[in-house]
Amino acid sequence: MKNLFIILSILFLASCQKEEKKESLYPETTLSAEEKQLQLGQEIFDGKGMCYSCHKPDQKVIGPSIIQIAKIYKEKNGDIKLFLKEKSKPIVDPSQYSVMKTNFAITKTFSEEELKALEAYFYSHLKDK
Secondary structure, eight states: OHHHHHHHHHHHHHHHSOOOOOOOSSOOOOOOHHHHHHHHHHHHHHTTTOGGGTBOSSSBSSSOOHHHHHHHHHHTTOOHHHHHTTOSOOOSOGGGHHHHHTTHHHHTTOOHHHHHHHHHHHHHHHHTO
């Protein structure tokens, strides 16, 4: 009985020791500021911005493709953020302006950080081409 008590006491003390921190097989990766911005831009595009419903990366659906938008805004030195705030005229496809106009109720609520992220997400598609 005494031996059983000693064994249980040792086991109890061993279980109370601090648990060593184990290294993960998949260490956390930290994203750069640019990667975080692109991630936020994509989240807005696919989420609350609902941009995906009219725009696809490389094909015209209802609105022009992301690549076409980014290319034209870059060539004409336009400001996507101002357009999304409805403070500049459309330069990509003015004939579709009335369709886009209904979405300004959403895009006008975006913070400056969200607008910059969305713009960066659009321009990131030019790097692939």
